[in-house]
Amino acid sequence: MQIRPLDVPGAYEITPRLWDDERGTFLEWYRADELEQATGLSLEIRQANTSISQPGVVRGIHFADTPPGQAKYVTVARGAVVDFIVDIRLGSPSYGSWCSVRLDDVTRKAVVIAEGLGHAFVALERDTTVSYLVSSVYDPSIEHAISPFDPTIALEFPSDLPELIVSDKDRNAPTLDKLAHDGVLPLWSELRPFAGEFRDREA
16 A cells, blocks of 8 residues: 655555456555554554545534544545545644545545544535544543634635535534634644654555
8 A cells, every 4th residue: 555644744645555356346445554664653443433424514623632632544435525634733833734635435545644633524425435443432521623614724625516514513613713722722742743754655
């Protein structure tokens, strides 16, 4: 698989190798050893989640208190999304910035998101099925949301979607500035370096 760092430190794009024949396709969509060798990240999987969404559904921006935080390994089993990773770590050199990756059932790409980063996606196709491996079990007492429409972050959603469908929780979530003022955001200085020396490699 190919592993490359994204513009937000602690986020990576994974492109697996696909083996196609008359039976269909086979791939290794998660390899802990290759991920750790290439990035220094060691993802201890504690829970696996699946969401099914219709076109225009937006989920996020979500994050968890650190510690423990919640690292994620996200891929699409069916359909397609634009996946957003937002740097919400106060003091980070890329604080407030974001990057995006298209995840779909053609390339079978995945993203890795370290603890302390915000995560969101918008579904592009009917019954889009997203699978997440996460490093901590769900605990509503430490979970937070940031408005996906926060003008300071300014996520860019595809213009060809007929409408954006957002839960009341996410639509009414506070802005990044409000959470920074309230002392809720993770601190860059308190998070371990999630990526050591990165070696662009294909295994």
